[in-house]
Amino acid sequence: MKLQLSKVDKRFGKVHALRGIDLDLPPGAKIALIGPNGSGKTTLIRVLLGLVQHRGEVRVDDAPISRAALAPRIAYVPQIAPQMAASCGDLVRAISELRGLEIHEIREIAMRLDLKLDDVASRPFRSLSGGSKQKLLIALALAVRPELLILDEPTASLDAEARGRFFELQRELAGDATLILCSHRLEEIRSLVDHVVALEEGKLIYNGDAAHYLAQRVGSLLELRVAAEDAGGGWLAEHGFAAGANGWWSRSVDREAKLALVPAALGALGSELLDLVVRDVDLVELRGESHRGA
Ligand SMILES: Nc1ncnc2c1ncn2[C@@H]1O[C@H](COP(=O)(O)OP(=O)(O)OP(=O)(O)O)[C@@H](O)[C@H]1O
Ligand SMILES: [Mg+2]
Incomplete structure (x- = not known):
C-alpha cells in the first residue's frame, strides 16, 4: 500500500501537533516512526487511519483516503489497549468473523507469544495484564495479514522473551505489507525496519534509510x-x-x-x-x- 501525505497539519487548540508533514511511503516499506514524547507520532498514525480531522491531504494508492475503503486493508495495534468489557473469546470470534480469519490461526500466533487463548477466553479483555492484552492485540493484527500494519509501541508491556518472539513472528508474517512501527527501542528499529521517519515537535526531521540514521545517532x-x-x-x-x-x-x-x-x-x-x-x-x-x- 502506497501512502502519500502532503502538507498534513494538525492543531489541538494551542498545541501544534503536526506541522506541514510531506511524506511519501512506497508499498512494502518497513518504517519506524520515532521521536520524543509528544512529537506527534500517534497523531500522525491517527491521521493515516482517518481518525482525526486535519489540514492537508493523505492519499492511499493515489486516491484520497477513505476510512471505509481502508479499514479492511489495515490492522492497527494502539499504544494504549482499549478498555473492552467483552470477553477475550467474544472479541476473537467477532474479529475473526469481521476479517474472515480462522480462529486456529489466531490461537497459533497467540501461542507463539506464550498466550493461551483457551485460558483467557472467558475473561473480560480489560481484566488481562498489560502484556497479555498486547499479545492478544498483536496476534489479532498479525493474523489479519493486512496490507498496512500499524503498531504503536507494540512491545512496551512485553518481557524480553515475548519481545524476541514478536520479532520472529513479525519477520515471518510481514511479507509485502507496509509496516509503520512507532517505537522508542533501538532493538526494534534494528531488527524490523529499513526506513526511519523521525518527528520532533510535530516537524519531520528525518526521512530515509534506517542504517544511516542508526550509524549517525x-x-x-x-x-x-x-x-x-x-x-x-x-x-x-x-x-x-x-x-x-x-x-x-x-x-x-x-x-x-x-x-x-x-x-x-x-x-x-x-x-x-x-x-x-x-x-x-x-x-x-x-x-x-x-x-x-x-
Ligand atoms: N486528543 C488530543 N487533544 C489535545 N491534545 C492532543 C490530543 N492528542 C494529542 N495531543 C497533543 O499533541 C501532541 C502530540 O501528541 P502525540 O500523542 O501524537 O505524541 P507522541 O509522539 O505519540 O508521544 P508519545 O511518545 O508520548 O506517545 C502532544 O502535545 C499531545 O499532548
Ligand atoms: Mg504516542
Whole structure:
C-alpha cells in the first residue's frame, strides 16, 4: 500500500501537533516512526487511519483516503489497549468473523507469544495484564495479514522473551505489507525496519534509510569491571573512563572508538579485567548519561 501525505497539519487548540508533514511511503516499506514524547507520532498514525480531522491531504494508492475503503486493508495495534468489557473469546470470534480469519490461526500466533487463548477466553479483555492484552492485540493484527500494519509501541508491556518472539513472528508474517512501527527501542528499529521517519515537535526531521540514521545517532557505552583501581597502571583513567561503583568504569564511545578500545582494554588489563559490557545508547540518551556523570 502506497501512502502519500502532503502538507498534513494538525492543531489541538494551542498545541501544534503536526506541522506541514510531506511524506511519501512506497508499498512494502518497513518504517519506524520515532521521536520524543509528544512529537506527534500517534497523531500522525491517527491521521493515516482517518481518525482525526486535519489540514492537508493523505492519499492511499493515489486516491484520497477513505476510512471505509481502508479499514479492511489495515490492522492497527494502539499504544494504549482499549478498555473492552467483552470477553477475550467474544472479541476473537467477532474479529475473526469481521476479517474472515480462522480462529486456529489466531490461537497459533497467540501461542507463539506464550498466550493461551483457551485460558483467557472467558475473561473480560480489560481484566488481562498489560502484556497479555498486547499479545492478544498483536496476534489479532498479525493474523489479519493486512496490507498496512500499524503498531504503536507494540512491545512496551512485553518481557524480553515475548519481545524476541514478536520479532520472529513479525519477520515471518510481514511479507509485502507496509509496516509503520512507532517505537522508542533501538532493538526494534534494528531488527524490523529499513526506513526511519523521525518527528520532533510535530516537524519531520528525518526521512530515509534506517542504517544511516542508526550509524549517525547510535553510540555505545563501554563498561569495564576491574580487580583494582590502578588496574593496567591507570590505563582506564588515561583512556577517558570514569570510575563508578564496585570496580566498574565507563565511557561513551562511537563505533570506531568501540572497535579500537575493546581489544586495547583486553591487552592492557589482562587478567585484571573481570567483566566487560557494551550497551547501545541513543545519542540523546548518551547526552543524559554524561550529564549524570558530571
Ligand atoms: N486528543 C488530543 N487533544 C489535545 N491534545 C492532543 C490530543 N492528542 C494529542 N495531543 C497533543 O499533541 C501532541 C502530540 O501528541 P502525540 O500523542 O501524537 O505524541 P507522541 O509522539 O505519540 O508521544 P508519545 O511518545 O508520548 O506517545 C502532544 O502535545 C499531545 O499532548
Ligand atoms: Mg504516542
